[in-house]
Amino acid sequence: MRRVAVVGGGxxxxxxxxxxxxSGEEVNISLYEASDRLGGRVQTLRIPELGVTVEAGPDSMLARKPAALRLIEELGMGDEVVSTRPEATKTYIVRGSELCPLPKGYLGIPHDPSCVHPPLLSEVGLRRALEEERLPFDVPEGDMALGAFLRARLGEEWVRFIGEPLLAGIYAGDVERLSLYATWPSLVDLARQHGSLVAASRALARSTRQAPQASGRSAFVTVQGGLASLTDRMEARIRESGRAEIHTRSRVTALTRRGHTYEVHVETDAGERFEERVDGVILAVPPHVARDALRSLVAMPAVDTFYQSTATVVMVYPRDAFGAELEEASGFLVPRPEGLTITATTWMSSKWPHVAPDSLAVIRAYVGRRGQDDALLLPDDVIAARAADEVGRLTGARGKPLWVRVTRFSEAMPNYGVGHLARVDEAEAALRTACPAVAVAGAGWLGVGLPDCVEQGERAAMRVLAALHA
Structure with a gap:
């Protein structure tokens, strides 16, 4: 019976x-997780006295990426899939303390003057963005900063007040430091296909109007009991297999070779140290952690993924604290120049039907992004008070929240720098040569979304199994 160590319990x-x-193979597993729980950044808050189920971490999965939905079906949770409310389609951007609708079209890229409502862009800024359609398009020869690419195409004002909060917001990142090809390669593909980003935005807006979602499922989905119910089911399946040992509060400090096998060196929170002999290893951990663990086996090139700390603030209000427009809103984004503590909000009870009873409104605010995270040094109660104050001023909320919870995520959001994909290729090539039965995976490598992480984990498993056969 072969044994594989899986390092990282996200x-x-x-x-x-x-x-x-x-897989059908005769394999046992040792799963090591440094923290006291499995599931990683997936954290669901359940408030029974209010009837609220809301995510503190990731709140959904992109439906067009099949790995996560396939996993949900395999776990017998297909009938628990929840789509976003069809009416909650409006996203806003803060400009001058006003909530301005996000321009219709792909990623807020305007395709005619009526797309943008003042004061989101000045006349000059809007004209510059629309002029992109007349610019020649040359495919970038190599990777470049996302901000530099967008600025050259759509202008400084569009980048600062629309592109940066929208595109970099997913990574809590800085658009001037994010890789174009590792974060939004589709921008290049669309511009090449349509001749410009403005033309692509127009074409996509037209196709969306003409061809509604055939499956009846929204672009983003989750599960009824919260995403923690998904990771809980995964953990239960692993335990029920009878072929897995799960070790929490157990940090893998190094891997060493022992003939054709490996020794996993482990240190527990209690100070215990031990080694386990295994045939293969999956390192589902950040690149720098994997590189440190492998230092005695291979000189892996540094991937240098930057990790940004963040926090979420969940606020529960009486439903009548907000006007009727809440029902059509999914949230708002905050550009850096606005100088607020919060960087964005998701209006969870409007977006998802399972989050709260009709008598309540649940809003989640985000705090912290690269280069703008001083607020994370503040105590939880101060962060919560600032978030509630800013949400109140921007939305006109009547009264204060009934319930508030701050959840911190230390160094949680991977930011892919320019040249990231090439560095990952180099690191994986070095690993395959030196340690073919060791594989790496996770958000810090190739994709931050939950479906990306699921796919990477499954691919790493198959890679290790293939190496063991060889």
């Missing part, structure tokens, strides 16, 4: 473990 490591167990 959704990537859980997906890798399940794929190993479902």
């Amino acid at each position: 959704i990537t490591g859980l997906a890798a473990s399940l794929r190993l167990l479902a």
Whole structure:
């Protein structure tokens, strides 16, 4: 019976473990997680006295990426899939303390003057963005900063007040430091296909109007009991297999070679140290952690993924604290020049039907992004008070929240720098040559979304199994 160590108990490591167990191969698993729980950044807050179920971490999965939905079906949770409310389609951007609608079209890229409502862009800024359609398009020869690419195409004002909060917001990042090809390669593909980003935005807006979602499912989905119910089911399946040992509060400090096998060196929170002999290893951890663990086996090139700390603030209000427009809103984004504590909000009870009863409104605010995270040094109660004050001023909320919770995520959001994909390729090539039965996976490598992480974990499992056969 072969044994594989899986290092990291987030959704990537859980997906890798399940794929190993479902492979039909005779393999046992040792799953190591440094924290006291499995699931990683997936954290669901359940407030029984209010009837509220809301995410503190990721709140959904992109439906067009099949890995996560396939996993949900395999876990027998297909009938628990929840789509976003069809009426909650409006996203706003703060400009001058006003909530301005996000321009219709792809990623807020305007395709005619009526797309943009003042004061979001000045006349000069809007004219500059629309002029992009007349600019020649040359495919970038190599990777470049996302901000530099967008600025050259759509102008400084569009980048500062629309592009940066929207595109960099997913990574809590800085658009001037994010890789174009590792974060939004579709921008290049669309511009090449349509001749410009403005033309692409127009074409996509037209196709969306003419061809509504055939499946009846929204672009983003979650599960009824919250995403923690998904990771809980994954953990339960692993435990029920009878072929897995799960070690929490256990940090893998190094890997060493022992003939054709590996020794996993482990240190627990209690100070215990031990080694386990295994045939293969999956490192579902950040690149710098994997590189440190492998230092005695291979000189892996540094991937240098930057990790940004963030916090979420969940606020529960009486529904009548807000006007009727709440029902059509999914949230708002805050550009850096606005200088607020919060960087964005999601109006969870408007977006998702399972979050709260009709008598309540649930809003989640985000705090912290690269280069603008001083607020994270403040105590939780101060962060919560600032978030509630800013949400109140921007939305006209009547009264204060009934319930507030701040959840911190230390160094949680990977930011892919320019040249990231090439560095990942170099690191994986070095690893395959030196340690073919060791694989890496996770958000810090190739994709931050939950479906990306699931797919990477499953792919890593199959890579290790193939190496063991060889």
